[in-house]
Amino acid sequence: MAGEPMEYDDFSAYCRFSPVALAVREAVRLAAVRHLDLAEPILDVGCGDGLFAGLAYPHRQVWGIDINPVEIKRAQATASYSTLICGNVSHVALPRGFFGSAVANCSLEHVPDLPEALANIGRSLRPGAAFALIVPTPEWSRHLALAELLGRVGLHRAATAYGNALDRVFRHIHLQDDRWWSDRLREAGFDAINIRTIVSRATSWIFEMFLPPSAMGWAVKKLTGRWIVAPVLRGPSTELSWKVIEQLYRVLPDGDSRSASEYLIVARATGRASGHSIGEGESLPRES
Numbered sequence: 001m002a003g004e005p006m007e008y009d010d011f012s013a014y015c016r017f018s019p020v021a022l023a024v025r026e027a028v029r030l031a032a033v034r035h036l037d038l039a040e041p042i043l044d045v046g047c048g049d050g051l052f053a054g055l056a057y058p059h060r061q062v063w064g065i066d067i068n069p070v071e072i073k074r075a076q077a078t079a080s081y082s083t084l085i086c087g088n089v090s091h092v093a094l095p096r097g098f099f100g101s102a103v104a105n106c107s108l109e110h111v112p113d114l115p116e117a118l119a120n121i122g123r124s125l126r127p128g129a130a131f132a133l134i135v136p137t138p139e140w141s142r143h144l145a146l147a148e149l150l151g152r153v154g155l156h157r158a159a160t161a162y163g164n165a166l167d168r169v170f171r172h173i174h175l176q177d178d179r180w181w182s183d184r185l186r187e188a189g190f191d192a193i194n195i196r197t198i199v200s201r202a203t204s205w206i207f208e209m210f211l212p213p214s215a216m217g218w219a220v221k222k223l224t225g226r227w228i229v230a231p232v233l234r235g236p237s238t239e240l241s242w243k244v245i246e247q248l249y250r251v252l253p254d255g256d257s258r259s260a261s262e263y264l265i266v267a268r269a270t271g272r273a274s275g276h277s278i279g280e281g282e283s284l285p286r287e288s
């Protein structure tokens with residue numbers, strides 16, 4: 001794909017279960033994390049419906065944790081996880097020094113007790129284990145097409161209101177810069193922190209163009225817990241959307257790292273995180 005690395009297979013797999021706007025971002029995230037060498041067992045934090053782990057780490061031993069029982073139920077219906085935990089990652093008991101790695105795809109920006117969550121994840125990892133997380137940049141909504149347009153014609157408050165409205169819809173709690181994430185990770189006992197930006201401005205604009213038709217999926221998800229009610233009907237529209245997206249990448253400006261909208265952060269657990277987690281003789285969560 002011109003402009004942004006992503007695979008048609010990932011995009012079409014996502015389109016079977018989610019709106020095009022989300023599928024295009026997820027395909028970019030998948031391309032960014034798939035090459036990471038994550039040792040098993042992998043802890044998937046805020047796992048959602050399991051589609052991400054199923055595509056990124058097929059046939060690997062992955063545990064999923066999510067606070068939302070509807071998402072856990074949907075993840076249970078997939079073959080993505082060996083074990084599923086329904087609970088709050090900030091407080092749920094996890095086995096200490098057990099996981100070979102962890103991944104959090106667009107989940108930690110929603111977690112209010114972030115220091116507790118990072119410490120809990122850190123304790124559950126073996127020393128030296130990798131932790132990969134994707135979170136939005138603080139300026140992600142400023143680089144959307146409508147926000148830029150409003151800003152250019154002097155409607156700065158309208159541009160800010162537009163971004164704030166999207167943050168409310170997506171329930172973003174932490175919109176912070178790379179230094180802030182790095183500091184929180186260090187405090188929680190991680191080191192070797194590497195941060196780069198992903199999801200170009202062109203991808204953000206394409207995401208935004210597909211938001212209005214995706215609003216229907218959002219309403220359906222609120223009612224049924226699923227974005228798409230009949231995945232079999234999605235085939236032809238997926239191919240058409242892909243062709244449109246290819247053309248859009250040819251004409252839209254890519255932007256640079258400052259206008260990218262997400263961070264991919266990879267850190268290493270040091271084994272120095274403190275506090276309680278499950279030790280020998282205590283019970284582990286039930287296998288799904």
Ligand SMILES: C[S@@+](CC[C@H](N)C(=O)[O-])C[C@H]1O[C@@H](n2cnc3c(N)ncnc32)[C@H](O)[C@@H]1O
Nearest residue numbers: 046047048052066067068088089105107110111
């Ligand atoms: C934007 S979704 C991402 C889902 C999934 N990672 C994916 O890639 O499709 C964020 C997920 O984080 C979960 N989440 C939010 N707060 C959480 C918490 N405190 N503990 C565990 N999961 C949480 C939500 O229920 C939701 O499924």
